[in-house]
Amino acid sequence: MEPAANTAAKPIRCIVKLGGAAITCKNELETINEENLKVVSSQLRQAMISGSCHGMDWSKRPGSLEIPSVIDDFNDQEVTDSKKFIIVHGAGSFGHFQASKSGVHKGDLSRPLVKAGFVATRISVTSLNLEIVRALAREGIPSIGMSPFACGWSTCERNIAVADVSTVAKAIDTGFIPVLHGDAVLDSSQDCTILSGDVIIRHLAAQLKPDYVVFLTDVLGVYDRPPTEPDAVLLREIAVREDGSWFVLKPELKDMNKQVEITVAAHDTTGGMVTKISEAAMIAKHAIDVYIVKGATDYSLRALQGELKENIPDDWLGTVIRLVK
Amino acid sequence: MEPAANTAAKPIRCIVKLGGAAITCKNELETINEENLKVVSSQLRQAMISGSCHGMDWSKRPGSLEIPSVIDDFNDQEVTDSKKFIIVHGAGSFGHFQASKSGVHKGDLSRPLVKAGFVATRISVTSLNLEIVRALAREGIPSIGMSPFACGWSTCERNIAVADVSTVAKAIDTGFIPVLHGDAVLDSSQDCTILSGDVIIRHLAAQLKPDYVVFLTDVLGVYDRPPTEPDAVLLREIAVREDGSWFVLKPELKDMNKQVEITVAAHDTTGGMVTKISEAAMIAKHAIDVYIVKGATDYSLRALQGELKENIPDDWLGTVIRLVK
Numbered sequence: 001m002e003p004a005a006n007t008a009a010k011p012i013r014c015i016v017k018l019g020g021a022a023i024t025c026k027n028e029l030e031t032i033n034e035e036n037l038k039v040v041s042s043q044l045r046q047a048m049i050s051g052s053c054h055g056m057d058w059s060k061r062p063g064s065l066e067i068p069s070v071i072d073d074f075n076d077q078e079v080t081d082s083k084k085f086i087i088v089h090g091a092g093s094f095g096h097f098q099a100s101k102s103g104v105h106k107g108d109l110s111r112p113l114v115k116a117g118f119v120a121t122r123i124s125v126t127s128l129n130l131e132i133v134r135a136l137a138r139e140g141i142p143s144i145g146m147s148p149f150a151c152g153w154s155t156c157e158r159n160i161a162v163a164d165v166s167t168v169a170k171a172i173d174t175g176f177i178p179v180l181h182g183d184a185v186l187d188s189s190q191d192c193t194i195l196s197g198d199v200i201i202r203h204l205a206a207q208l209k210p211d212y213v214v215f216l217t218d219v220l221g222v223y224d225r226p227p228t229e230p231d232a233v234l235l236r237e238i239a240v241r242e243d244g245s246w247f248v249l250k251p252e253l254k255d256m257n258k259q260v261e262i263t264v265a266a267h268d269t270t271g272g273m274v275t276k277i278s279e280a281a282m283i284a285k286h287a288i289d290v291y292i293v294k295g296a297t298d299y300s301l302r303a304l305q306g307e308l309k310e311n312i313p314d315d316w317l318g319t320v321i322r323l324v325k
Numbered sequence: 326m327e328p329a330a331n332t333a334a335k336p337i338r339c340i341v342k343l344g345g346a347a348i349t350c351k352n353e354l355e356t357i358n359e360e361n362l363k364v365v366s367s368q369l370r371q372a373m374i375s376g377s378c379h380g381m382d383w384s385k386r387p388g389s390l391e392i393p394s395v396i397d398d399f400n401d402q403e404v405t406d407s408k409k410f411i412i413v414h415g416a417g418s419f420g421h422f423q424a425s426k427s428g429v430h431k432g433d434l435s436r437p438l439v440k441a442g443f444v445a446t447r448i449s450v451t452s453l454n455l456e457i458v459r460a461l462a463r464e465g466i467p468s469i470g471m472s473p474f475a476c477g478w479s480t481c482e483r484n485i486a487v488a489d490v491s492t493v494a495k496a497i498d499t500g501f502i503p504v505l506h507g508d509a510v511l512d513s514s515q516d517c518t519i520l521s522g523d524v525i526i527r528h529l530a531a532q533l534k535p536d537y538v539v540f541l542t543d544v545l546g547v548y549d550r551p552p553t554e555p556d557a558v559l560l561r562e563i564a565v566r567e568d569g570s571w572f573v574l575k576p577e578l579k580d581m582n583k584q585v586e587i588t589v590a591a592h593d594t595t596g597g598m599v600t601k602i603s604e605a606a607m608i609a610k611h612a613i614d615v616y617i618v619k620g621a622t623d624y625s626l627r628a629l630q631g632e633l634k635e636n637i638p639d640d641w642l643g644t645v646i647r648l649v650k
Binding site for chain 1: 495
């Protein structure tokens with residue numbers, strides 16, 4: 001079996017965004033939502049790998065002097081087939097404090113505070129990356145942490161300028177699952193900035209054309225107003241035209257003004273909803289389905305497994321954003 | 326002040342190898358030698374930075390809910406001048422277990438054990454990298470972790486094939502201190518292998534031509550036989566010819582046969598000494614001084630500060646390997 005040659009032909013199945021809100025405790029500084037991360041990791045394994053698998057984090061456990069004995073019962077003849085996924089995670093309660101306190105996104109590395117904040121931000125987001133890689137590896141997912149900064153990615157005027165995906169593609173073709181993250185990067189016009197996980201996903205999707213993209217978040221999907229408001233309605237399906245414009249297909253909005261209202265909301269008072277949909281639409285216009293769904297639920301498992309590619313079951317809750325056929 | 330422009334002209338001063346033996350506890354699995362790492366980090370700061378500096382690891386401390394308040398007393402107007410260093414560390418008690426148990430260096434990713442070992446090795450070495458970056462950042466060194474795998478470095482027949490140093494160079498020119506490490510990487514002839522910290526240093530030195538290279542280790546320097554043996558003699562100065570061949574200059578070896586014996590020792594029964602010298606000679610032949618010295622000592626501080634460039638003081642203990650003039 002030559003996995004590199006075998007799998008090179010297969011297209012990338014899915015790019016998954018682990019939203020910061022889904023895997024960290026938003027209001028607790030640098031705290032992982034361990035329970036959610038464990039469920040999400042297990043769902044990713046189910047969606048990715050057929051056949052049994054072995055734990056791949058052979059680190060010493062805290063408080064223990066010994067390495068787990070996982071390798072003693074290793075069946076080295078086993079053939080497992082794993083689908084090609086890329087994982088990108090946000091920062092959640094990691095990195096945000098350091099970045100915003102120092103203003104990394106505004107640039108200017110001649111300011112000691114910005115330079116220190118850049119270093120502090122990278123330490124925080126890479127420590128989250130390591131923990132996520134570990135959680136995935138414990139499930140048997142051959143995850144490989146890859147920091148955009150180290151990959152040599154950089155921006156100009158805060159937009160991606162250099163972001164060669166060949167190292168990521170090579171890692172996938174060799175059978176690994178790259179795990180990228182929102183990162184502090186160099187910017188040719190303002191020294192430095194923050195490259196968000198969402199922008200990374202948009203870039204990877206445009207370059208590598210996965211079958212579908214799944215955003216795991218902490219609410220059921222995208223609503224017509226902040227989901228905390230009592231009458232918020234979950235938008236089930238959004239249709240995207242080839243030019244990137246979009247409209248809500250399901251539910252049918254009785255009030256036609258409302259449709260317009262959502263579309264034009266200038267200041268995005270809808271809890272970032274318009275931004276979120278517009279970004280997803282940029283991916284969907286390449287004929288790549290986008291699913292926004294609550295992580296660690298039955299809905300997220302079904303989305304990751306690609307169950308929604310053909311039709312959207314009535315008992316599935318989440319937001320599907322796809323090109324009008 | 327525009328540090329990116331200012332510092333771009335300056336050559337790289339020093340590449341430092343933090344030997345695994347110097348910063349980890351060799352015989353305790355995945356255990357950092359915290360005391361040594363702290364002293365080494367402090368010495369690196371003294372050698373690199375003139376002027377005061379601020380802690381750059383703003384992570385939550387274990388057991389604490391709060392972020393350190395380092396940023397409250399930040400003097401954002403301060404100008405500090407920092408010399409260009411690159412740090413490369415070995416694995417010590419991190420990664421070796423995982424790599425050797427699975428045979429990552431022998432390649433063949435179609436074997437589940439090798440693939441899992443590759444993932445486990447990377448988790449172990451990147452977790453050490455993160456802790457070293459943290460220790461340096463706490464001292465105020467603007468350290469940036471950069472994994473060779475993520476940098477896109479790869480080998481062919483276990484020799485470096487692709488290892489673009491431009492991302493490393495850009496990080497230095499922007500005023501950061503890159504921290505690389507021995508890593509598991511892809512190999513075009515055998516799927517994968519281990520790229521050692523020593524090979525990385527040789528490559529970086531040849532490409533970036535630093536003034537000098539310092540190897541921090543756990544013994545005083547290179548001896549004529551394993552340093553545990555009672556009559557072992559510290560080799561103070563080794564002269565390298567332009568073709569990479571070398572001879573011991575100090576101490577003068579009374580027994581001329583001994584000189585020959587060291588040079589030809591086929592099986593390197595001298596505790597890896599011949600290999601060590603030969604590798605250092607590959608760097609020294611580019612007219613780059615190499616100092617092998619015990620970490621966290623007064624000798625290592627003086628080596629890092631470049632005190633040996635002109636002449637080697639009699640009260641300095643270590644091994645200098647340099648081109649014959």
